[in-house]
Structures are given as structure tokens and as C-alpha cells.
Amino acid sequence: MNDGSTSTMGSDPFTRFWTDMMGQMATVGLTPPAMNPDMADQMRKAFFSVLSKHAEEFMRSEQFLAAMKQSLDNALVFKQQMNQFMQQNLKAFNMPTSNDSDHVALLVRGMEERVMEKLEDMESRMERLEAGRNGQSKSAPAKAATAGKGRKGRR
Amino acid sequence: MATAPETHNPWAAAMPGMDMFAQPMQDFMRKMWAVPNIMQTAQQVRVGATPSRAVYREDALRLLRYESDVEKTYETPLLVVFALVNRPYILDLRPQKSVVRQFLNRGFDVYNIDWGVPADGDRFLGLEDYVGRYMDHVVDHVRERSGCDKINILGYCMGGSMSAMYTALNPEKVRNLMLLAAPVDWSTHDSLLGVWCDEKYFDVDKVIEVYGNMPAEWLQNSFLLLKPVQNLLEKYFNFYDKMDDQKFVEDFMAMETWLNDNIPVAGETFRQFVKYCFQQNQLIQGKLEIGNERVDLGRITCPILNLTAQHDHLVPCGQSMPFNDAVGSKDRKIINFPAGHIGMAVGSRAHRELWPQACDWLGERSDELG
Numbered sequence: 001m002n003d004g005s006t007s008t009m010g011s012d013p014f015t016r017f018w019t020d021m022m023g024q025m026a027t028v029g030l031t032p033p034a035m036n037p038d039m040a041d042q043m044r045k046a047f048f049s050v051l052s053k054h055a056e057e058f059m060r061s062e063q064f065l066a067a068m069k070q071s072l073d074n075a076l077v078f079k080q081q082m083n084q085f086m087q088q089n090l091k092a093f094n095m096p097t098s099n100d101s102d103h104v105a106l107l108v109r110g111m112e113e114r115v116m117e118k119l120e121d122m123e124s125r126m127e128r129l130e131a132g133r134n135g136q137s138k139s140a141p142a143k144a145a146t147a148g149k150g151r152k153g154r155r
Numbered sequence: 156m157a158t159a160p161e162t163h164n165p166w167a168a169a170m171p172g173m174d175m176f177a178q179p180m181q182d183f184m185r186k187m188w189a190v191p192n193i194m195q196t197a198q199q200v201r202v203g204a205t206p207s208r209a210v211y212r213e214d215a216l217r218l219l220r221y222e223s224d225v226e227k228t229y230e231t232p233l234l235v236v237f238a239l240v241n242r243p244y245i246l247d248l249r250p251q252k253s254v255v256r257q258f259l260n261r262g263f264d265v266y267n268i269d270w271g272v273p274a275d276g277d278r279f280l281g282l283e284d285y286v287g288r289y290m291d292h293v294v295d296h297v298r299e300r301s302g303c304d305k306i307n308i309l310g311y312c313m314g315g316s317m318s319a320m321y322t323a324l325n326p327e328k329v330r331n332l333m334l335l336a337a338p339v340d341w342s343t344h345d346s347l348l349g350v351w352c353d354e355k356y357f358d359v360d361k362v363i364e365v366y367g368n369m370p371a372e373w374l375q376n377s378f379l380l381l382k383p384v385q386n387l388l389e390k391y392f393n394f395y396d397k398m399d400d401q402k403f404v405e406d407f408m409a410m411e412t413w414l415n416d417n418i419p420v421a422g423e424t425f426r427q428f429v430k431y432c433f434q435q436n437q438l439i440q441g442k443l444e445i446g447n448e449r450v451d452l453g454r455i456t457c458p459i460l461n462l463t464a465q466h467d468h469l470v471p472c473g474q475s476m477p478f479n480d481a482v483g484s485k486d487r488k489i490i491n492f493p494a495g496h497i498g499m500a501v502g503s504r505a506h507r508e509l510w511p512q513a514c515d516w517l518g519e520r521s522d523e524l525g
Binding site: 044048051052055056059060065066068069072076079080083098101102105106109 | 275276278279347350351353355356357358361362365366367380382383384385388389392
């Protein structure tokens, strides 16, 4: 995210942040002779703007991302251990666990899918039958006309 | 705002330098007087400005139909599809800032999907359920109610991606498609969210295996951290500046109510969305499969209006704009508006300039009554 506007690359982050902020304040006219009653507001805006930019830069850095991954992994391990502990306790008391409810949910879902598939299958068979019947009734007059010519024609 | 009364302070007359302190002190006292009013406003805050009625329910989902005194002009109804991570009333937050009202006032019949809060047992619901089943049932219901073969869809954020997927799978049911800050191409990492979701740092399979559904608090904190200075500092300084302005306080409280009203996302849907969209970018490449069907954006041939936000930190324009090149439609338009992700829905300027344009666009492409 660094646009190269800071000329102090390589210096410590605080110096870069400070140089950026002072630079931005100068661009909005906060040099001493141009001070006005809104000075505090403008200083605050400049401060937040630079702080925002550096915060985003930091949150994209490898250092932050690695720390985020580490804390996420730790949180997952902790939560997993808690889940296991709760499950063992619930089992000991003959209570249903979240695994049991997941199992039931999956069974219901599986059954629902099978029923829906069957229904769809039945629907398509019905449609085919109806289409066949409609086709038969539509072609019935034609067949009736050819009926006199013998059964062979109908076959 | 009323200007502060002139100071008749004997100390100020005696010591001119005291003015420097008198004015901020007066401001501070005026703001402190406003505190009880702020507390009252916070308790009485109302969100969801337009009366609505649930006309269809399926599991946790509710389909809301908005009521209005304005006579209907258009036969083709509009279905609003919002993301799964927040409540849908952001599009109808306050009477003066309601996208829903914009369309109602133009004579559209407006519906909105409230996905509801997934329970622990809903962790197995995937995109095939949300897009292939729920959305399809809702669209069929709206079609049946309105007597129209095709309806208009407006998808916001993740709801926009889902609407694009749905339209690609069912092009015969969609008359016009409007996307609002909707990501479809995750190849760029302009957004911080894209960086954080990189598979190198974020093992979504593990998270869902352990947590089941994606917890609302996680989502909320992630969104807050995308702009930490704005969300955790600047916002409150601005609030202090304007805390004696009743209208500002009402809007602020309504927005805070919505921002803090996150809901969990069904685990499997979250996993699929992060894995197949954020990490593998399958949608724009035509590789995404929902159920057993491949989602081919090229199958979309209806008119497209793609509304993108220039200052969007969540869904940068680069994630939305490629949609118009991927579809098979000839009638397609992009409006890149100078606003942020939420500002597109609740910003005063958006309601003055953007939404009237969007209503015109939709009106020209919808069937009129009679």
C-alpha cells in the first residue's frame, strides 16, 4: 500500500508515521501562519488519515498475518478441546452431544434428498405419461382415419 | 445547527486568553446536556422504515412484501436479495434513506428475502440450499403471486453474488438483474478481506469443523478491523462533534443497531463461499458448481445494471466490474458511484442521485400494468 510518497523508507515505523502525518498537515495548510479556528479538526483528520493508512499497511504485512494465523490456530485448538471435553461429559451423563444432533441432521437431510429425488423421478414419469397420453389423444383422429386401413398401420 | 450564544464572561474580558478555553467548555456543556436525549434516542431507535408482511416462509427464511399507498405502476415485481452475514433492513433503514421506498414510490411491487438466523443444525446448508432451493422457491412464489414469468432481482453484496449465480442457473426466470456492490471476481487482493482469507493464513475447513456455523462475533470483529481507525476511533470523535444534532443521533443509532446485528452464517455455505470464491475464484472462471450444475455467467442474457462503489473497502470495484464482461447480455451498464459499501444504500447523495437513476433504468425495462 505504500505509494512511495514517504522518503524515509527503511527508518523505523514511528518515524515514517510521524513524517507522513506532518507532511499531510502541511498539505492542508496547518503551517503556523495559516492556523485557523478549525485547526484542531484538521489536525485530527490528518492524524486519523495517516494512522488509517499505516494501520492498513500493517494489517497487510506478513508479520500481522502470521500473528493472526497463530492466534486463529490457538483459538481453534482451544475450542476443539472444549468441544471434546463437553462431549465426554455429556456422554458420561447419557446426554445427546452436538455430534449426535449433527448425525441426526445428516440423516434427515439424506432422507429428504432421497424423498425429493423419488418425487422428482415420479413427477418426470408422470409428465412423460401425460405427454404420451396427450400425444395419443391428439393423434387419435389421425389414427382413427387410418384405422380402416388395417391394424398394421398403427403398429 | 444553532450557533453558540455570545460569551458574556467577565473572566474573558479580564483575560482575553480565556476565550480559548471558554468556547470549548461551552461546547462541552452543551453536549453534556444532550446526553439524556441520546440515551432516549438509543432506547427508542427504530429500524425498518416501511411496513411489510411475511408472505412466504420456509425454515428460517421469510419473504417480506412491502406495503405502500403508492399505486402500482409496474407489473414486474422486484425481489431484493441481501447477504447472509447481516440483516436485510439496511435497504430500508430510515424513511429518508430507504432503497425499498425509492422503488415503492416509483410504483414497483417490492419483496425482500430475510434469510433468518441459522441454528446449529443448519451448519450443513450450502449454496445449493440457499441458491438452488430457497431462492428458487422464493422466485417461484413471487412469479406465481404476480403472474409474471420473469421478475426483477436486486442483489446487494454477497446477495448480489448469489443473485448472479441464481440468474446464471435460471435465466428464464429473471427479467432484469441489478447488482449492488456485489463481488464476482476475487482475483485481486485490493480488499483486506481477500488478504485475510488467503488459504495460507485462513483454514476455513478447520474453522467450520470446529465452530459449525461461522460465529456472528467473528464476522463483526473482522468487519470492524477492516477499518480500525474509522470504526474504533474516528466514528466516536465525529459522534461527539455532532451529538447535539437530533437527526444525526437518530441516524447514528439506527446505523449502529444494524452494524451490531450480525448473524452467523451456515457453516457449509461459508466454507463454500470462502473456498470456491475468495480462495479459488471459481465463479468468474465458470468453474463453480452448485448442486451438480455448473454456474456459467455467460448464460445470463437479461439486462444488467451493475452499481459499484468507488470507495468500497469491502468489495472494491475491481471485484464487481468484471461481471459485465462475463455475462452474455447485450444490455449492460455500470454506474461507479462515489460512495462506500454502506453509503450506497444509506448515503444521502446516493438517494438523491443514484437510486432515481436505478429506478429509471428498471422502469424502462419492466412491464407496466394494464
